[in-house]
Amino acid sequence: MVKKMLISMTAMGVIAAAVMFLLISLTSGETSGSPDEKSSLSRTFSDDTYFYYLTEQEIDKIIEKGITSSFFSLEKYILPAGADSGDVAFAYIEPPALTVARKASETYQLYGRKVKRQEIIKELMDGYLPFSIRFEENKGFLYDAVIEQDGEIISADREEILGGGAIKRAYFNVSAIDFKKEAKLVLIDTVTEEKVIFTVVFSEYN
Numbered sequence: 001m002v003k004k005m006l007i008s009m010t011a012m013g014v015i016a017a018a019v020m021f022l023l024i025s026l027t028s029g030e031t032s033g034s035p036d037e038k039s040s041l042s043r044t045f046s047d048d049t050y051f052y053y054l055t056e057q058e059i060d061k062i063i064e065k066g067i068t069s070s071f072f073s074l075e076k077y078i079l080p081a082g083a084d085s086g087d088v089a090f091a092y093i094e095p096p097a098l099t100v101a102r103k104a105s106e107t108y109q110l111y112g113r114k115v116k117r118q119e120i121i122k123e124l125m126d127g128y129l130p131f132s133i134r135f136e137e138n139k140g141f142l143y144d145a146v147i148e149q150d151g152e153i154i155s156a157d158r159e160e161i162l163g164g165g166a167i168k169r170a171y172f173n174v175s176a177i178d179f180k181k182e183a184k185l186v187l188i189d190t191v192t193e194e195k196v197i198f199t200v201v202f203s204e205y206n
Helices: 001-027 035-039 056-066 096-111 117-121
Strands: 088-093 128-135 141-148 150-157 158-162 167-173 183-189 195-200
Touching: 035 056, 056 096, 088 183, 088 195, 096 117, 141 167, 167 195
Parallel strands: none
Antiparallel strands: 088 128, 128 167, 141 150, 141 183, 158 167, 183 195
16 A cells, blocks of 8 residues: 555656656747847736736735645646647647746745745736747747737747747737637748647636
8 A cells, every 4th residue: 555655656746847847948948039139028017907917916826826736737728729730749828827827836846935926027028928839859940920810910029949949939919919809829830831720719818
């Protein structure tokens, strides 16, 4: 009985470690842009009309949950893919709630402390909404990312390549998006022009 419990605990530990490794790889890889390019995105979080806006109380609640949960999970934010995802392993949306949960869990797991609210607010944005795409075989360099909504194409204001091409992060201007309507995240192979399409229902990620 004790042996089975030890095996079960070991397995859970391995799973948690794997998830944390994925978390760190998604957030700490090198980008293809210069420091000036990275700083060009305005990181403000004061517009309470933003669809994904969080109050200070809501941020504190997510921080508490982030340090009490067994491990961090992206599952809720992963976008449903079409029939053929090709070179793409998965894609996910990163509203402010996910940024807070990620940072809280990461800080607690790596440093054993509770992250301060002001530390996190500095990383939040109410002007841009990021999407991250994980590719097979580091093919992030080959794809462009756009949003399609109501027949219109919305280009990313900025794209970053992480992990040597394993991950692409695209930032879209929130003023161009109607959060009350369904949209598509479309990844376009710049060589073959083939598309990988993900459905985005913004209200599902509040």
